[in-house]
Amino acid sequence: MRVVVVGAGYAGTIAANRLAKKVPDAGITVINPRPDFVERVRLHEQIAGTGQAATPLASMLRAGITSRVGTVDTIGDGRVTLEDGASLGFDYLFLAVGSTAVPMAGTxxxxxxxxxxxxxxxxxxxxxxxxxxxxxxxxxxxxxxxxxxxxxxxxxxxxxxxxxxxxxxxxxxxxxxxxxxxxxxxxxxxxxxxxxxxxxxxxxxxxxxxxxxxxxxxxAILASIPGLAARSGLEMNSEGRVRVDEFLRSVNDARIFAVGDCAAVSGARLCCATASPQGAHAADNLARIAQGRKPEPYSMGYAGQALSLGRKDGLVQASRRDDTVRRLYIAGRAAAVAKEGVSRYAKYGARTANYAWIPGAK
Ligand SMILES: Cc1cc2nc3c(=O)[nH]c(=O)nc-3n(C[C@H](O)[C@H](O)[C@H](O)COP(=O)(O)OP(=O)(O)OC[C@H]3O[C@@H](n4cnc5c(N)ncnc54)[C@H](O)[C@@H]3O)c2cc1C
Structure with missing residues (x-):
């Protein structure tokens, strides 16, 4: 089984590692524009010089996974074409290109x-x-x-x-x-x-x-989705996110799983707490298919939102599973420590493929 993973962020990396763990004989190729796994949740730290966002991708992927530096230009019928003209066939594909920004001129x-x-x-x-x-x-x-x-x-x-x-x-x-x-x-x-x-x-x-x-x-506004799905003729919502079925497969090509910021999953916020479980669930579904079993519907519930306010302060907002906020929140140094824990867990989950989440609201 040839599997191509497009994008090595939180969703793509966990998907590749989880599939490699569950289907050891799958031939997995990860394509990413940089040889690094970029922790986007640390980009503000990278800017301020208080943290580092890049880790060599090779150290994040399980042995046996092939990684290739490149940018996918289009996804066709069982084949991806890269901007450098190379092309690669696939039986299944994880589309995990995340989101991007369209900055105002001068910013x-x-x-x-x-x-x-x-x-x-x-x-x-x-x-x-x-x-x-x-x-x-x-x-x-x-x-x-x-x-x-x-x-x-x-x-x-x-x-x-x-x-x-x-x-x-x-x-x-x-x-x-x-x-x-x-x-x-x-x-x-x-x-x-x-x-x-x-x-x-x-x-x-x-x-x-x-x-x-x-x-x-x-x-500092993340709102736009890379144009790959549009160029490839995949059905999208008005934000350019790929429409998926309950199993996270593109509605017009069941070989393509779309996960993370680029997937149109109802109620899903642009965040790593969304990307990681989607990547993991899609990999589990492909493993089920490879074993001749049926894929299972995706379900995920939120617990809250965490943010840092510099290195010594932060805030954790509690929410219901459907992501509506509760009145409860904690703030201060304990919240800063909790936020750091959340960021580390997201990276740990991507690298080890061990990641747990709560089911969505009924
Ligand atoms: C400063 C900042 C702080 C944030 N803080 C938080 C936070 O505290 N908590 C939280 O949950 N979320 C936070 N986010 C949002 C979070 O980072 C994203 O929601 C998350 O990274 C989405 O994961 P992803 O795997 O879908 O995409 P990404 O992490 O964006 O990964 C996508 C990957 O695909 C690659 N790619 C794109 N196009 C192509 C192509 N054509 N071919 C091949 N590869 C391609 C990209 O280069 C990238 O490596 C923050 C974001 C920023 C910028």
Whole structure:
């Protein structure tokens, strides 16, 4: 059985390792644009210089799995074509290309490896008193702004978003704003309409008409899915995520499992807590098929959301299995430790294929 895994993030890596464990004679090839496994949940740390996001992919994959550096251009009938012109046949495929960012002109995206490296280099050139603007009031923007403020207290860090921490409960939202304030982050609830330049300075303009100078402007919104599925003619939802059946298989090609940020699974949030169980479940289903058994429907429930506020503070928001938030949250150093534990568990799960999750709401 020839299996191609496209994308070695959380979903693709756990899928490859879990399948290799369960079907040792499967011929598995993982295709990824970099020779590294990138922990996207640590890209803000990579930018601030407080952590490292890249681990050699070879050290993450089980013996016997082939890895190939490359970018898949199209998926055809049982065959993938890479941008370098090479092509590879498959009997089954895991599509695990994640999500990406479409940054506004004049900004640098934090959600891609290349953007994070550019942001890290830009940050190193800034002097005391310079302003950094982070666009995006979701968890990625909050984590990025607080990480930068903690690592570079000499800079003026601003976080701009039309709403801040909207996915959290009202109490948790207030606590996040207090944590940001403690770190010296200026929070601006508004929308950025343009990042232009005036007499050599970069100027951020807001919908309210306000504007300010920003030496480095970061785009911390993850919303877009790579165009591979569209180019390959796979059926997608309006966000460009691949439509799947209850077993996580593409609705127009049962040989293709779509997992992680790029899969359109009802109620699924863009996060590693979604990507890991989907990758694991799809691998389990392919193992069942290989053994002549029936695949099983996917079911997964959330327990909460965790975020860091610099290295010493954080917040864990409790949620119901359907991802609606509860009032309960914890914050402070214990939450920072818990968030670090969540990040480590996601990487551990990808590497070892040992990963447990709770079933979804009935
Ligand atoms: C700064 C930041 C902080 C975050 N914090 C959290 C957090 O605290 N908790 C949380 O749950 N989530 C967090 N997220 C979101 C989380 O990182 C993503 O939801 C998660 O990485 C999705 O996993 P994935 O495997 O679907 O995709 P990814 O991890 O994005 O992996 C996709 C892989 O596919 C590769 N790829 C793309 N196109 C192709 C192609 N054409 N051919 C071959 N390979 C391709 C990519 O290069 C990448 O290696 C954060 C994200 C960022 C940016």
């Amino acid at each position: 640098v995206p934090v959600g891609t490896w290349e953007g994070a490296e550019q942001a890290r280099a830009g940050l190193a050139e800034l002097s005391a008193g310079d302003a950094v603007t982070v666009i995006g009031g979701g968890l990625t923007g909050i984590e990025t702004a607080s990480e930068l403020a903690g690592a570079r207290p000499d800079l003026h860090v601003r976080l701009v978003g039309s709403s801040i921490a909207a996915s959290l409960s009202p109490g948790a939202r207030q606590r996040v704003c207090a944590g940001l304030e403690r770190l010296g982050v200026e929070v601006v609830e508004d929308m950025v309409v343009e990042v232009g330049s005036r007499r050599g300075d970069r100027v951020v303009r807001l919908r309210s008409g306000a504007k300010f100078v920003s030496s480095l402007t970061l785009w």
